[in-house]
Amino acid sequence: MSAFLSIENLSKNYGQQIAIKNLSLEIAENEFFALLGPSGCGKTTLLRALAGLESVDAGEIRLQNQDLLSLPANKRPVNLMFQSYALFPHLTVYENVAYGLRREGLPKDEIAERTSKVLRTVSLLDQKNRSPSQLSGGQKQRVALARAIVKRPKILLLDEPLSALDKKVRSEMQLELKRLQHEAGITFILVTHDQEEAMSIADRIALMDQGEVIQVATPVEMYRAPKTKFVADFIGENNLLTGQITTSSFMVAGKSLPIANTQLPSGSNAVLVLRPEQITLGVSGFVAGKLISSNFYGGSTLLFIDCGFDQLIKVTCVLDQVPVVGTTCHLSWNPADATLLSDG
Amino acid sequence: MKKVGSKLGWLKLPLYGALLFLYLPIAVLIFMSFNESDAPFTWTGFSTRWYGELISSPEILTGFRNTLIVAIAATIIAVVLGTLLAVGLARYQRSAALEAIALTPAIFPDLALAIGLLTLFTNLNYALGLDSVIISHALFCAAFVTAIVRGRLHQIDSSLEQAAADLGDTAVGAFFRITLPSIKPALIAGALLSFTLSLDEFVIAFFTNGPSTPTLPIVIYSMVRFGVSPEINALATLVLLTSALIIIIAQRNLKVKDQI
Numbered sequence: 303m304s305a306f307l308s309i310e311n312l313s314k315n316y317g318q319q320i321a322i323k324n325l326s327l328e329i330a331e332n333e334f335f336a337l338l339g340p341s342g343c344g345k346t347t348l349l350r351a352l353a354g355l356e357s358v359d360a361g362e363i364r365l366q367n368q369d370l371l372s373l374p375a376n377k378r379p380v381n382l383m384f385q386s387y388a389l390f391p392h393l394t395v396y397e398n399v400a401y402g403l404r405r406e407g408l409p410k411d412e413i414a415e416r417t418s419k420v421l422r423t424v425s426l427l428d429q430k431n432r433s434p435s436q437l438s439g440g441q442k443q444r445v446a447l448a449r450a451i452v453k454r455p456k457i458l459l460l461d462e463p464l465s466a467l468d469k470k471v472r473s474e475m476q477l478e479l480k481r482l483q484h485e486a487g488i489t490f491i492l493v494t495h496d497q498e499e500a501m502s503i504a505d506r507i508a509l510m511d512q513g514e515v516i517q518v519a520t521p522v523e524m525y526r527a528p529k530t531k532f533v534a535d536f537i538g539e540n541n542l543l544t545g546q547i548t549t550s551s552f553m554v555a556g557k558s559l560p561i562a563n564t565q566l567p568s569g570s571n572a573v574l575v576l577r578p579e580q581i582t583l584g585v586s587g588f589v590a591g592k593l594i595s596s597n598f599y600g601g602s603t604l605l606f607i608d609c610g611f612d613q614l615i616k617v618t619c620v621l622d623q624v625p626v627v628g629t630t631c632h633l634s635w636n637p638a639d640a641t642l643l644s645d646g
Numbered sequence: 647m648k649k650v651g652s653k654l655g656w657l658k659l660p661l662y663g664a665l666l667f668l669y670l671p672i673a674v675l676i677f678m679s680f681n682e683s684d685a686p687f688t689w690t691g692f693s694t695r696w697y698g699e700l701i702s703s704p705e706i707l708t709g710f711r712n713t714l715i716v717a718i719a720a721t722i723i724a725v726v727l728g729t730l731l732a733v734g735l736a737r738y739q740r741s742a743a744l745e746a747i748a749l750t751p752a753i754f755p756d757l758a759l760a761i762g763l764l765t766l767f768t769n770l771n772y773a774l775g776l777d778s779v780i781i782s783h784a785l786f787c788a789a790f791v792t793a794i795v796r797g798r799l800h801q802i803d804s805s806l807e808q809a810a811a812d813l814g815d816t817a818v819g820a821f822f823r824i825t826l827p828s829i830k831p832a833l834i835a836g837a838l839l840s841f842t843l844s845l846d847e848f849v850i851a852f853f854t855n856g857p858s859t860p861t862l863p864i865v866i867y868s869m870v871r872f873g874v875s876p877e878i879n880a881l882a883t884l885v886l887l888t889s890a891l892i893i894i895i896a897q898r899n900l901k902v903k904d905q906i
Contacts, residue, residue, distance in 0.1 A: 353812055
């Protein structure tokens with residue numbers, strides 16, 4: 303079975319600088335897919351290559367078994383929502399949204415009908431005669447979305463769509479995006495550097511670094527079973543302890559920690575990945591340390607405990623059990639929950 | 647606030663001094679253009695007779711007509727070429743050197759440009775006349791248009807054109823539907839500036855013109871050679887006002903549109 307969208311061995315360099323390195327990826331129909339990674343990891347270049355706004359040096363992109371790279375940007379059944387929104391400043395909201403349909407040469411009443419319908423979906427119908435400069439950030443974002451979606455593309459590409467919005471509007475828009483994706487039945491590919499955003503919104507995530515895909519997984523999988531140290535570090539809060547595997551335990555800074563069965567050979571360097579919520583406080587534990595500070599986050603509190611490692615250990619704790627700063631805490635966890643990754 | 651202002655009032659003296667220095671000759675010119683007497687340096691009373699005589703002078707009217715033809719034609723050519731050049735510079739290349747080369751004719755010494763053009767036309771055996779002046783004016787005006795439009799293109803988001811392409815528009819369509827409307831204020835400003843520059847340009851017109859089709863500045867020059875008549879004052883005042891008016895319109899246009 304061939305995938306809806308398949309990217310094969312894609313490469314792109316800017317002079318000496320590698321933007322995309324032999325990248326392969328498969329994306330299913332109607333999937334909400336996120337390309338996640340730090341800035342400069344090549345995620346935006348990949349998105350623009352899909353849109354046809356960036357040429358590639360080598361590789362293939364096939365959409366429903368059709369070669370996408372041979373089509374120019376204006377002929378691809380793919381639409382991009384720009385990070386800057388790129389709304390046409392001299393056109394009204396309505397004209398912005400109708401722009402793509404007019405280029406298709408559709409009959410006038412069909413354009414009017416589809417445009418109005420999409421504007422109603424994003425609740426901007428009563429703003430349709432305004433110019434983009436009269437809109438708020440969230441409204442502009444919705445116009446950009448409406449303009450891209452009205453063409454009924456096979457894939458909607460979103461370049462950091464929520465980065466310009468403040469936190470409250472952002473979470474509303476995340477819901478809105480998810481709802482729209484369901485309603486429209488379109489494959490969404492979203493680029494973001496915000497792991498929380500990717501985790502909360504996407505069906506699957508491809509985590510990229512330096513032009514390569516490091517791991518492709520559902521948010522839960524990626525959180526539970528990070529494939530490399532980079533993934534573990536990038537996704538969520540984590541304690542990453544670098545040490546050495548011995549026959550029955552894991553040695554970190556002279557301390558011996560228990561581990562479950564591992565594939566990694568004894569004597570090799572490894573990283574122990576411990577989520578803050580996997581650690582419990584008790585009267586005895588594997589390690590002990592002094593509570594340095596606690597950060598209150600509403601529902602939970604993040605404790606920072608100095609156990610003599612090269613970093614403070616982060617532990618999640620419920621509000622009414624937060625110890626006084628300065629007390630000695632004993633930390634324990636289920637060794638089977640912790641992940642051991644090779645540190646090469 | 648008031649106290650500070652009044653204390654430092656004398657600091658404004660250089661400002662007023664500079665303005666006086668700049669505008670005194672022009673003020674004298676305008677003032678004398680309403681002089682009743684034909685003696686250039688003595689005031690005898692207010693009159694608009696020199697403005698009347700302007701209109702009845704066939705040389706001045708021909709000069710004015712020639713100047714208008716040159717200014718309009720040169721402006722049209724300059725705006726088209728300058729805009730294309732600016733778009734090319736902004737969107738299709740990355741060389742800073744090329745950009746500098748494209749903008750240099752604007753600050754080129756007039757005389758050098760004039761001599762160069764004259765040499766070129768002579769070598770090509772091109773008969774000098776209004777058309778050679780139009781070509782020459784279009785050349786240096788285009789550099790100004792390029793500079794203004796280039797500046798505007800710098801401000802507008804280059805992803806606008808990409809968005810148009812993404813929505814299914816061709817490159818040409820995106821240029822006319824998106825690029826051109828967004829740089830419209832710069833086009834108007836560039837056109838007005840070109841028009842004023844061409845309107846009172848003397849050196850290049852003098853070198854590249856034929857003898858039978860003098861433009862207004864050339865007419866004025868040949869009149870001045872036989873002494874400054876009050877007629878010239880009136881004419882210079884009119885040219886000055888036209889230029890000033892156009893520049894003001896151009897600047898307002900750029901500013902107002904930029905706020906939107």
